[in-house]
Structures are given as C-alpha cells and as structure tokens.
Amino acid sequence: MAELPSAELGAVVRHLRARFDEGGVKEAALDARLLVEHITATTRADAMTDPGRHVPPAQMAALLAAMERRLAGEPPYRIIGSREFYGMTLALSEGTLEPRPDTETLVDLALPRVRAAADRHGACRILDLGTGTGAVALALLREEPRAVAVATDISLDALATATRNANMSGNAGRFDVAKSNWFDDVKGSFHAIVSNPPYIPSMMISSLEREVREHDPLAALDGGPDGLAPYRMIAEGARRHLHTDGFVAVEIGYDQEEAVKAIFASQGFQLFGAAQDLSGTTRALAFG
Structure with a gap:
C-alpha cells in the first residue's frame, strides 16, 4: 500500500489528486478535496492559506485508507458516509441510493403543490415510494412545516437509514416509515405521492459506471426490461391512495418523458407539470 509523502495539508491534497489522475478518476481534484476536507476537518480555504498545516498520523492513516478505497472504485460520498441534498446532510448505507442533484428537480416540482395542498387542507400528507435515504420526503418536510410523510421501501436497511x-434533520415527528413493495402494504390516502423509482433498463446495468453498478443497490437501479416497470406500478395503484385533488410526481430517466406520460395517461392521469435539470433535460413529471 502506497504511503502519503508528507504530513502537510497542501502536499496531501496534491498527492491524492495526482494518484486519482493516474488511476483514471474522473473528478480527481474534487474527490481529493472532498476526502481531505472531511477527514482533516479543514476547508478549501485552509489548504490555500495554510498549506503547511500539520496533518496528525491518525488522519494520515485514514486518508491513505480513503485513497485506496477511491482508487478501487468506491465513490467519495460512500467513503465519507453522507451527502448533501437540498440543504440537508443525509447518511448513506448499503441499502440506499446515493441522492444526486437531479433528484432535487423532483423536490422543486412537488414543493409548490405540497404547499398548495397544505393551504387547502391545513396539512399535506405525502407518500414517498422507494424512499431510500428519505431524501425527497425529508426535503419536502423541511420546506413545508405543515406536511407529514410516510416513506416506504422494500429494504429494512434503507428504512433504518x-x-x-x-x-438528524429534526423531522422525525412528521416522518413515518413502512416496509412495502410499492402500494402492497400502504394504507390511507395522501395529497401527494412522490417517487424516484428505479428506471435503468435491466440490460443497461452492466454498462453503468463502476461507482454506480458496484456501490448503489441493484434494487434502486433496475427498472425492469424497459426501465418502465415501476412507473406502471405507480400509475396503476396511485388512485386508490390519492386524495381527490391530489397529485403524483416522479423522477424519470433522460429519455423516458414520452413513455412515462403515456403510462400515466393510460390510467386516466393528466400531466400538469414538468421540471428540467440544469442541462435542460426533463427529469420530473407531475400528474393529477
């Protein structure tokens, strides 16, 4: 196992970046910075203004271990054990998908409608299907204090996380979890049903980047032969659990907009909202 060349903060950052470059890590500079800042409890400014800061032996050992894990393909946020999402720090585990910025688009689309439901009814009951880390539901609760949520998943590990x-986010009093395969064990009605379901076609899993296919749970990725099976399940079951003026909002794959619209239309839903990511690609749809 390689050794870090110096116990000085600036040198450690440069060494990790160089090793990551050599190892073919795409975001070598960013990943080096993330790991060093997390393990040494420093900031980017510290590395620039105080590059000679001493890094204690225990932190050097942790950095070495983290470097080797990253070179072996483990994503940096998995190594850190958490990731920022919508202003919150969310813990990760083996049973959870790593929340990504694209999913914030789903929150942006659902939030005004959650607020409108709370205005009409005094509260908004949210059902988050396949919750994983709880990212979507917890972001909505954080932004709308009148909302409450039930979050489901088939993974007990995900529900615990x-x-x-x-x-951690201070929303435990308005957040319940339930083990359920889609609507199988869901009870009651909701003003909002939200989901970031698995939407990768089965045959495409093996072509995903190593960081994804080896470290995100397969159940959170595999959307069946065409990647659309979860949308069919959601569209078929939503009416039984949706308030009369409720809505469904889902994240979609980059090329699935028309197919998902058609699935929901076949169940009598009308599209009334869409949201794009920073690249201008539609990433979330809302139906009522």
Whole structure:
C-alpha cells in the first residue's frame, strides 16, 4: 500500500489528486478535496492559506485508507458516509441510493403543490415510494412545516437509514416509515405521492459506471426490461391512495418523458407539470 509523502495539508491534497489522475478518476481534484476536507476537518480555504498545516498520523492513516478505497472504485460520498441534498446532510448505507442533484428537480416540482395542498387542507400528507435515504420526503418536510410523510421501501436497511436522517434533520415527528413493495402494504390516502423509482433498463446495468453498478443497490437501479416497470406500478395503484385533488410526481430517466406520460395517461392521469435539470433535460413529471 502506497504511503502519503508528507504530513502537510497542501502536499496531501496534491498527492491524492495526482494518484486519482493516474488511476483514471474522473473528478480527481474534487474527490481529493472532498476526502481531505472531511477527514482533516479543514476547508478549501485552509489548504490555500495554510498549506503547511500539520496533518496528525491518525488522519494520515485514514486518508491513505480513503485513497485506496477511491482508487478501487468506491465513490467519495460512500467513503465519507453522507451527502448533501437540498440543504440537508443525509447518511448513506448499503441499502440506499446515493441522492444526486437531479433528484432535487423532483423536490422543486412537488414543493409548490405540497404547499398548495397544505393551504387547502391545513396539512399535506405525502407518500414517498422507494424512499431510500428519505431524501425527497425529508426535503419536502423541511420546506413545508405543515406536511407529514410516510416513506416506504422494500429494504429494512434503507428504512433504518431514512429514520436516522429524519432524526438528524429534526423531522422525525412528521416522518413515518413502512416496509412495502410499492402500494402492497400502504394504507390511507395522501395529497401527494412522490417517487424516484428505479428506471435503468435491466440490460443497461452492466454498462453503468463502476461507482454506480458496484456501490448503489441493484434494487434502486433496475427498472425492469424497459426501465418502465415501476412507473406502471405507480400509475396503476396511485388512485386508490390519492386524495381527490391530489397529485403524483416522479423522477424519470433522460429519455423516458414520452413513455412515462403515456403510462400515466393510460390510467386516466393528466400531466400538469414538468421540471428540467440544469442541462435542460426533463427529469420530473407531475400528474393529477
């Protein structure tokens, strides 16, 4: 196992970046900075203004271990154990998908409608299907204090992690979890049903980047032969659990907009909202 060349902060950052460049890591500079800042409890400004700062032996050992894990393909946020999402820090676990910026588009689309429901009814009941870390539901609760949420998943590990994140974000009192395969064990009606479902076609899983296919849970990625199976399940079951003026909002793959619209239309839903990511690609749709 390689050794870090110096116990000085600036040298450590440069060494990790160089090793990541050599190892073919795409975001070598960013990943080096993320790991060094997390393990040494420093900032980017510290590395620039105080590059000679001493890094203690225990932190050097942790950095070395983190470097080797990253070179072996483990994503930086998995190594850190958490990731920022919509202004919150969310813990990760083996049973959870790593929340990504694209999913913030789903929150942006759903939030005004959650607020409108709370205005009409005094509260908004949210059902988050396949919650993972709890990211979508917890972001909505954070932004709308009149909302409450039930979050489902088939993974007990994911439900435990979502509960931990609810506690960390201060929303545990308005957040419940339930083990359910889509609507199988869901009870009651909701003003909002939200989901970031698995939407990768089965045959495409093996072509995903190593960081994704080896470290995100397969159940959170595989959307069946055409990647659309979860949308069919959601569209078929939503009416039984949706308030009369409720809505459904889902994240979609970059090329799935028309197919998902057609699936929901076949179940009597009308599209009334869409949101694009920073590249201008539609990433979330809302139906009522």
